[in-house]
Amino acid sequence: MSTDDPAHSDAFSLPFQAHFRRFLAAFPDQSSIDALPTHEKLVRLSILLKNPLYTAQIARLFSPLLVDLCARWLDDEEQDEAKFAVFGLLVPAHEELYPYAPSFLFTSLSFISLTLISESSPSFCAGPLWSMGHSDS
Numbered sequence: 001m002s003t004d005d006p007a008h009s010d011a012f013s014l015p016f017q018a019h020f021r022r023f024l025a026a027f028p029d030q031s032s033i034d035a036l037p038t039h040e041k042l043v044r045l046s047i048l049l050k051n052p053l054y055t056a057q058i059a060r061l062f063s064p065l066l067v068d069l070c071a072r073w074l075d076d077e078e079q080d081e082a083k084f085a086v087f088g089l090l091v092p093a094h095e096e097l098y099p100y101a102p103s104f105l106f107t108s109l110s111f112i113s114l115t116l117i118s119e120s121s122p123s124f125c126a127g128p129l130w131s132m133g134h135s136d137s
Helices: 016-026 028-035 038-049 052-061 063-075 081-090 095-120 128-132
Strands: none
Touching (some): 016 028, 016 038, 016 052, 038 052, 052 063, 052 081, 063 081, 063 095, 081 095
8 A cells, every 4th residue: 555645545634525526527427426415425435335336446536435435334224245245355455444354244144144045945934844833723
């Protein structure tokens, strides 16, 4: 990490608005976000970070904020595999995420495990164990 690169400095010295303008220049389809207050922009960046189309650019421009942007995924109601996949892509290149990997992986793997169980066994409640305690007679 180069300390001369503002994208890799600490979060408090990040020229957020300048980086945000660079993001919008690369993705003009997201220009509606510009009118939002900064805290809402961060929410939207966190959501967009899960989309592979935006991941690399957001990670590069907002590197000092990656921990914050990814941490927002732990609290959102949306449980999807995109968080897990993107986190896996980001961790090798962004060592600052390593300390948060266990809690993130626990949350993501719990969801993915439950999803796989429900997809592979849609009639789980109608299975033999369920019917042992619930006879129709």
